[in-house]
Amino acid sequence: MDRDRLISVLEAIRFERPLPLIEVTVSPGGAQPQYWLYHGRHRLAASVATGLSLVPAVVVRTLEDIKRDEGVT
Numbered sequence: 001m002d003r004d005r006l007i008s009v010l011e012a013i014r015f016e017r018p019l020p021l022i023e024v025t026v027s028p029g030g031a032q033p034q035y036w037l038y039h040g041r042h043r044l045a046a047s048v049a050t051g052l053s054l055v056p057a058v059v060v061r062t063l064e065d066i067k068r069d070e071g072v073t
Contacts, residue, residue, distance in 0.1 A: 001045065009046040019043055021056045027063035036063065 012019050022040030026033045037044060038060055047055045066072075 001042065005042045006046060009042045010050065013046055013050055013052075021058045023060045024057050025061050025063050025066060026059050035059075 009019065011017075020040070020043075022043050023038040024035040025038050026035055035057070040057070044055060061069075
């Protein structure tokens with residue numbers, strides 16, 4: 001993890017600056033879908049470190065879409 005990037009995200013949270021949404025993919029199945037981090041690991045780590053109970057995120061693609069696009073079976 002890039003320390004400087006993490007510090008900049010922590011500062012943005014501290015001073016209530018807007019940050020882009022964390023991007024996740026979803027793998028439907030079972031009773032609850034599973035979400036996988038796609039982009040935003042520094043934002044997620046900073047959110048956890050500051051004790052935020054909710055992290056704004058957006059689903060960008062499903063896991064099936066990624067597998068299909070990358071030719072994985």
